[in-house]
Amino acid sequence: MSTDSNTNFVGKAPSRVEGPKKVTGAAKYSAEFDVPDLAYGYVVSSPIAKGKIKKIHADKVLSLPGVLHVFSHENVPSLAWFDRNYKDDIAPGGSPFRPLHDDQIKFSMQPVALVVAETFELARYAASVLTVDYEQQKHETDIESKRNDGSEPGRGKTGYMPPARREDADKGLDQAEHRIRHEYIHGAQHHNPMEMFGATVHYHPDGKLTVYDKTQGVYNCQQYITKIFGLSKDEARVVNLYMGGGFGSGLRPQYELFLSVLAALELKRSVRVTLTRQQMFSFGHRPHTLQTLEMGTGPDGALLGLKHYALHETSRFEEYTENVVNWSGMLYQCPRTYLSYEVAPLDVYTPIDMRAPGAATGSFALEVAMDEMAYEAGLDPLEFRRRNYAEEDQNKKAPFSSKKLREAYDEGARRFGWDKRPMEPRSMREGNKLVGWGVAGGVWDASMQKAAAKATITADGKLTVASAAGENGTGTYTIMTQIAAETLGLPMEAVTFKLGDTTLPEAPVQGGSWTAASVGSAVKSTCEALGEKLLKLAQKMDDSPLQDAKFEDVEFVNGHIRLRKEPEQSVILRDVLQVSGEREIEADSSAMPNPLNMQKYSMHSHNVVFAEVKVDEELGTVHVSRVVNVVAAGRILNQKTARSQVLGSVVWGISMALMEETVMDHRYGRYMNHNYAEYHVPTNADIRDIEVHFVEEEDPHVNPLGVKGIGEVGLLGVAAAITNAVYHATGKRVRALPIYIDKLL
Amino acid sequence: MKPFTLTRAESVEAAVRDFTGYQEAAFIGGGTNILDLMKENVAEPTHLIGLNKLPLNKIEATADGGLRLGATATNADTAWNPEVQQRYPLLSQAILAGASPQLRNMATNGGNLMQRTRCYYFYDTATPCNKREPGSGCAAIGGYNRIHAILGASDKCIATHPSDMCVALAALEAVVHVRSKDGERQIKFEDFHRLPGDEPQRDNTLEPGELIVALELPKQGFAKNFSYLKLRDRQSYAFALVSVAVGLELEGSTIKTARLALGGVAHKPWRDQDAEALLEGQPATEETFKKAADKVLKGAKGQGINDFKIELAKRAIVRALKQAAAGEHKAADIFTNSNP
Ligand SMILES: Cc1cc2nc3c(=O)[nH]c(=O)nc-3n(C[C@H](O)[C@H](O)[C@H](O)COP(=O)(O)OP(=O)(O)OC[C@H]3O[C@@H](n4cnc5c(N)ncnc54)[C@H](O)[C@@H]3O)c2cc1C
Ligand code: SF4
Numbered sequence A: 001m002s003t004d005s006n007t008n009f010v011g012k013a014p015s016r017v018e019g020p021k022k023v024t025g026a027a028k029y030s031a032e033f034d035v036p037d038l039a040y041g042y043v044v045s046s047p048i049a050k051g052k053i054k055k056i057h058a059d060k061v062l063s064l065p066g067v068l069h070v071f072s073h074e075n076v077p078s079l080a081w082f083d084r085n086y087k088d089d090i091a092p093g094g095s096p097f098r099p100l101h102d103d104q105i106k107f108s109m110q111p112v113a114l115v116v117a118e119t120f121e122l123a124r125y126a127a128s129v130l131t132v133d134y135e136q137q138k139h140e141t142d143i144e145s146k147r148n149d150g151s152e153p154g155r156g157k158t159g160y161m162p163p164a165r166r167e168d169a170d171k172g173l174d175q176a177e178h179r180i181r182h183e184y185i186h187g188a189q190h191h192n193p194m195e196m197f198g199a200t201v202h203y204h205p206d207g208k209l210t211v212y213d214k215t216q217g218v219y220n221c222q223q224y225i226t227k228i229f230g231l232s233k234d235e236a237r238v239v240n241l242y243m244g245g246g247f248g249s250g251l252r253p254q255y256e257l258f259l260s261v262l263a264a265l266e267l268k269r270s271v272r273v274t275l276t277r278q279q280m281f282s283f284g285h286r287p288h289t290l291q292t293l294e295m296g297t298g299p300d301g302a303l304l305g306l307k308h309y310a311l312h313e314t315s316r317f318e319e320y321t322e323n324v325v326n327w328s329g330m331l332y333q334c335p336r337t338y339l340s341y342e343v344a345p346l347d348v349y350t351p352i353d354m355r356a357p358g359a360a361t362g363s364f365a366l367e368v369a370m371d372e373m374a375y376e377a378g379l380d381p382l383e384f385r386r387r388n389y390a391e392e393d394q395n396k397k398a399p400f401s402s403k404k405l406r407e408a409y410d411e412g413a414r415r416f417g418w419d420k421r422p423m424e425p426r427s428m429r430e431g432n433k434l435v436g437w438g439v440a441g442g443v444w445d446a447s448m449q450k451a452a453a454k455a456t457i458t459a460d461g462k463l464t465v466a467s468a469a470g471e472n473g474t475g476t477y478t479i480m481t482q483i484a485a486e487t488l489g490l491p492m493e494a495v496t497f498k499l500g501d502t503t504l505p506e507a508p509v510q511g512g513s514w515t516a517a518s519v520g521s522a523v524k525s526t527c528e529a530l531g532e533k534l535l536k537l538a539q540k541m542d543d544s545p546l547q548d549a550k551f552e553d554v555e556f557v558n559g560h561i562r563l564r565k566e567p568e569q570s571v572i573l574r575d576v577l578q579v580s581g582e583r584e585i586e587a588d589s590s591a592m593p594n595p596l597n598m599q600k601y602s603m604h605s606h607n608v609v610f611a612e613v614k615v616d617e618e619l620g621t622v623h624v625s626r627v628v629n630v631v632a633a634g635r636i637l638n639q640k641t642a643r644s645q646v647l648g649s650v651v652w653g654i655s656m657a658l659m660e661e662t663v664m665d666h667r668y669g670r671y672m673n674h675n676y677a678e679y680h681v682p683t684n685a686d687i688r689d690i691e692v693h694f695v696e697e698e699d700p701h702v703n704p705l706g707v708k709g710i711g712e713v714g715l716l717g718v719a720a721a722i723t724n725a726v727y728h729a730t731g732k733r734v735r736a737l738p739i740y741i742d743k744l745l
Numbered sequence B: 001m002k003p004f005t006l007t008r009a010e011s012v013e014a015a016v017r018d019f020t021g022y023q024e025a026a027f028i029g030g031g032t033n034i035l036d037l038m039k040e041n042v043a044e045p046t047h048l049i050g051l052n053k054l055p056l057n058k059i060e061a062t063a064d065g066g067l068r069l070g071a072t073a074t075n076a077d078t079a080w081n082p083e084v085q086q087r088y089p090l091l092s093q094a095i096l097a098g099a100s101p102q103l104r105n106m107a108t109n110g111g112n113l114m115q116r117t118r119c120y121y122f123y124d125t126a127t128p129c130n131k132r133e134p135g136s137g138c139a140a141i142g143g144y145n146r147i148h149a150i151l152g153a154s155d156k157c158i159a160t161h162p163s164d165m166c167v168a169l170a171a172l173e174a175v176v177h178v179r180s181k182d183g184e185r186q187i188k189f190e191d192f193h194r195l196p197g198d199e200p201q202r203d204n205t206l207e208p209g210e211l212i213v214a215l216e217l218p219k220q221g222f223a224k225n226f227s228y229l230k231l232r233d234r235q236s237y238a239f240a241l242v243s244v245a246v247g248l249e250l251e252g253s254t255i256k257t258a259r260l261a262l263g264g265v266a267h268k269p270w271r272d273q274d275a276e277a278l279l280e281g282q283p284a285t286e287e288t289f290k291k292a293a294d295k296v297l298k299g300a301k302g303q304g305i306n307d308f309k310i311e312l313a314k315r316a317i318v319r320a321l322k323q324a325a326a327g328e329h330k331a332a333d334i335f336t337n338s339n340p
Helices: A019-024 A120-129 A169-174 A218-229 A257-267 A359-378 A381-387 A405-416 A475-486 A517-540 A573-580 A595-601 A639-657 A718-732 B012-018 B032-040 B077-081 B082-088 B089-096 B099-107 B108-114 B164-169 B273-279 B286-296 B308-326
Strands: A038-045 A050-055 A065-073 A111-117 A129-135 A179-186 A198-203 A208-212 A237-238 A270-274 A289-297 A303-315 A335-344 A428-430 A433-445 A451-458 A465-466 A495-498 A556-557 A560-563 A570-572 A582-593 A603-616 A621-632 A688-696 B005-008 B026-029 B047-050 B060-063 B067-070 B174-182 B183-188 B209-217 B225-231 B242-251 B256-262
Touching: A038 A257, A038 A582, A050 A065, A050 B077, A065 A120, A065 A257, A111 A257, A120 A475, A120 B047, A169 A289, A169 A303, A169 A335, A169 A433, A169 A451, A179 A359, A198 A257, A208 A218, A208 A257, A208 A451, A237 B164, A257 A270, A270 B077, A359 A381, A359 A433, A359 A718, A359 B273, A381 A405, A381 A433, A405 A433, A405 A475, A405 A603, A405 A621, A405 A688, A433 A718, A451 A517, A465 A475, A465 A517, A475 A495, A475 A517, A495 B164, A495 B209, A517 A560, A517 A573, A517 A582, A556 B005, A560 A573, A573 B082, A582 B183, A603 A718, A621 A718, A639 A688, A639 A718, B012 B209, B026 B032, B060 B082, B067 B082, B067 B089, B077 B082, B077 B099, B077 B108, B082 B089, B089 B164, B089 B225, B089 B242, B099 B108, B108 B164, B164 B256, B225 B308, B256 B286, B273 B286, B286 B308
Parallel strands: A038 A270, A208 A237, A303 A335, A465 A495, A621 A688, B005 B047, B026 B047
Antiparallel strands: A038 A111, A050 A129, A065 A111, A179 A289, A198 A208, A198 A270, A289 A303, A428 A433, A433 A603, A451 A465, A451 A582, A556 A560, A560 A570, A603 A621, B060 B067, B067 B209, B174 B183, B174 B209, B225 B242, B242 B256
């Protein structure tokens, strides 16, 4: 498109279009929709990790005036029978957990009853006095006790890639001049979005439901409830307009959805169910993972062999998998690689994808090991990475569709001042603090899914584009508005993007960093389809200068349709609409990945992170004073929202490195720090300078927009860079996160 | 949360009178602790007496040169009070090292003294806890006890008192003024909080129905040589793993008077007068400080996961004494104290 336009929005930095609504409170979240005659449900959670419910003493609670019902396995009507009815799009292999299905307790804080009452306060009180008798059984929740009991998982989960293996890694290691082998650990982590899960089910007089649910995928939730409760799609509309953070926790329908729909259908009344902060620790998490990495280098610092093994927990009923070790076969050039990955079932709820699932875990271990290897081989850690730069994806044996990681190394090193780094640990000081610099990075999938969209332009020149995508705070509304406005040459104010509603064309769940590519491409092709219609109408106008033009010959800019080659030959879009006499013109289209390109190329985003820490050695305190994160992720649609994504990733990485861990007391099989006071994430005071930079990366193969997604890649390498910086500062190598004070004393 | 009634007392007399006659009554100051406990079904009062209309929010000089802090003055108003800042900067900094600005705006001085432990098990009714349910056992022993006591614990309870403010009050030798139906009495700060012993359900020596009306600070505020050092898992909005309040009076480089109290290590703010005696009359050197630190931690006992706090506390004491002796407090260290 031509550059003399003010309707070229893509790549600029417009502010969030929904920003004013969010800061004025006009944006409604799922538990905020006012519907008439609402009843409130409160969930009763199991105090034990394994066993049986013997009896639920509901009588006393039911006798409280205003209590409507106590739902439990003792009275839930018979619902769909087969596992497949309970499987959502993101479910791993196995048999999904069914709330209130039977008397079995499978994990601590399992929902065992839903108390529904006229007010929230009453429901909460009634839930607190409901007595439930349990028969406790011996549980196992500690992955440490399963070190020798892991097994290779099946391929039940979409997106799971069994680790690729190449030639004999041991042979490579045997030939190595320098070798390392270490274990790396992090505990369980929970997503902890600010907004808690909640659903408001509006029960309409005709028995149809409108379900406002906190979810990253409205279609996923719709198919889940229709299959379980035997509803038609028309009877169950699912809506999610805003989300106070998801980070993966909303990829699968959570139990507030099941429970609120159940209660609404049974009571024939609107019902809201919200979970408490404590209950936010009762479903998926990033699993506690044990990893071992082994590496060896030759005389020139080339990697000769690499082994990466990972083990984490899953539940007894589902086999959760993530791609933990695969990245180690892809980020660096190494002919002899052995990657292995196992899971072990425990009496916990099934883990669920959490921002950069697998890669955040794997890249932590790989990138700390790379640092250890660099020191063992006497090489600067960045130089060591350069020497082992992967020119192609060795797992897939395919070229990268684009990869500007080398440029990211250069840019990041320059911005950070890496060339001034002395190699020796403990060689930098500031007052009584030790100062350290570390580097690390990562690689993440550039995925795309099928998505559809619809566009409507009205006679007044207002464009509405719709697709049931998600907005969990990432900027979906804004970038889709930019794409649509630019494609049809309209000001952004003339464009409304609608999302998160099953009455709109289908889009995938918002995850995997694929929304920009998938929904963005669908929006673009839909607006182009609309453009073709508009061109036809323009050509029908008297003396139209566009008479013989083909669609490729014209462009939509500044409210005009004009010839690319002769921009002065143009018509005003609003005139076209007026003259046509049409009140509105509509188009729909969809986009899907190009299978040929997908086969031919490896499509990935990359990043590199430089971190500075200051350590008070005597007291063990670590402060991250500076981070530079350089990302190569194709085309950046919106500099501002993209930067925010990466800023958030860095904050999260600092969190992962220094504070986050959900600690389980294995005697009770229960997470103990299940609240915001004791599950620590950074505060403002913990965050100092963060610099984000995107290197230019043109990618003609990845998708029509050339975007790779930036929701997850920015997190990679952050925790490892900090861990490496701590080593550089102190000479102490921490291999188990988080780096609490006591690990440095 | 259990249903409860609420009255807002208009006078101190009315407040203490209102306490009797209910199954379980409680005062409510800022509500930042008691409401949480009620939502978790840990505290189950049937009646609350609101204190924020009482004329107890003043901060005023006393006849003998001290300062009297009203019980319902907020933590924020206390910390930012010019008198407190100038004459008792140790107290100001300790308060500002705690919680978050929003919480400090609500929290009252009386409530701060009375806030309950942050022991994970105390908060989770699915686990046994002697403090919450006497006789049920202590889940923290043998459990996750990172934030638990290393000094003065019993085999019934190893909880810590979570306050920052109280650590400074202990070092400053504050006096707690309390009122009941039967009149007024004064409690020395060191006698206010208690060790768990066989009755961990009792955090302090206040009798049911007694109302804290004021905290009195004696004249000596150690405004020149003091330090409040707080070590925690993040820079704000986290309780202390270990904190140290120090006040020194120096003559040249000799310590004339020393006050030393620790937070995050015991069921009460841990003041050690023997260690203070060890410091007094000695040169303000690292060697002296180390001796005092060893003295304080002599009887310390770890619970496994919190063993590190013994060494951390020693180092923190030495650092805080150094900072106090050097009069370094003005350059607040963002790595250890950052939240104002
Ligand atoms: C997430 C979080 C983090 C925090 N971090 C810190 C921290 O780092 N450091 C720190 O020191 N504190 C911290 N706090 C605790 C905070 O300081 C206390 O909650 C606060 O001081 C309590 O004061 P309040 O007025 O709100 O008490 P309330 O909640 O109103 O009352 C607490 C108790 O005191 C009793 N009470 C109140 N006033 C009186 C009175 N005048 N006489 C007798 N009894 C009375 C009440 O009956 C109740 O039992 C934190 C709190 C939270 C929630
Ligand atoms: S330490 Fe005290 S508060 Fe914690 S579980 Fe034991 S008895 Fe309860």
